[in-house]
Amino acid sequence: MRAYAGVMAVFHVKRVYDDVDRADGYRVLVDRIWPRGLSKEAARIDEWNRDVAPSTELRRWFGHDPARAQEFSARYRRELEASGAAAALAARLRDRSVVTLLYAAKDREHNNAVVLCQLLATL
Numbered sequence: 416m417r418a419y420a421g422v423m424a425v426f427h428v429k430r431v432y433d434d435v436d437r438a439d440g441y442r443v444l445v446d447r448i449w450p451r452g453l454s455k456e457a458a459r460i461d462e463w464n465r466d467v468a469p470s471t472e473l474r475r476w477f478g479h480d481p482a483r484a485q486e487f488s489a490r491y492r493r494e495l496e497a498s499g500a501a502a503a504l505a506a507r508l509r510d511r512s513v514v515t516l517l518y519a520a521k522d523r524e525h526n527n528a529v530v531l532c533q534l535l536a537t538l
Contacts, residue, residue, distance in 0.1 A: 424511045426535055428528045431517040435459045440513025443504075445528050447471065450519035460517060466500040469527050484525040491530050501531060505538040 427439065431450050435442075444450075444460045447468035469477070469491050477487040495501040508514050516535075518528035 424508055424514050426532045427513065427515040428532045429515050429517055430523065431458055431460070431519050438513065439515040441508070441511045442515050442517055443508075444517045445531055446517075446519050447474065448519075453519075458517075464500075464504060466498070467495065467504050467531055470494060474527075479520055479522050479525065481522065481525050487525070488530045491527060492534060495531070495534060501534050502538055505535050508535075 425440075429439065431444060431446075431453060441462070442460045444458065444463040445467050447465050449463075450458070468474075469487075473487070473490055473494060476490075477483050514535075516528040516532050518526050520526040520528075
């Protein structure tokens, strides 16, 4: 799990398949597609925010290829800035002390939740 301290909250990043922990705080799934093989009850999410997920086109282009991670990050940040979705999420989470952004990708280092978490910590 990664953590970034923001102005209003501490943000964590965690795979949605990992065990739920009380320390997770408010749990937000930030993928556009529901994780395979996981029931909504088992996921125990507080919110599914598709608006902050990368576009289908960007997700397919990236394909979780680590060699494309840097360019993916730049493109994804541009999408988030253009849509205002990250700023809207940050505003709604203002009163939360701990937020865990959940993702389904196998790669724990190169995924949309890591990029989003870093961005939210600066808003």
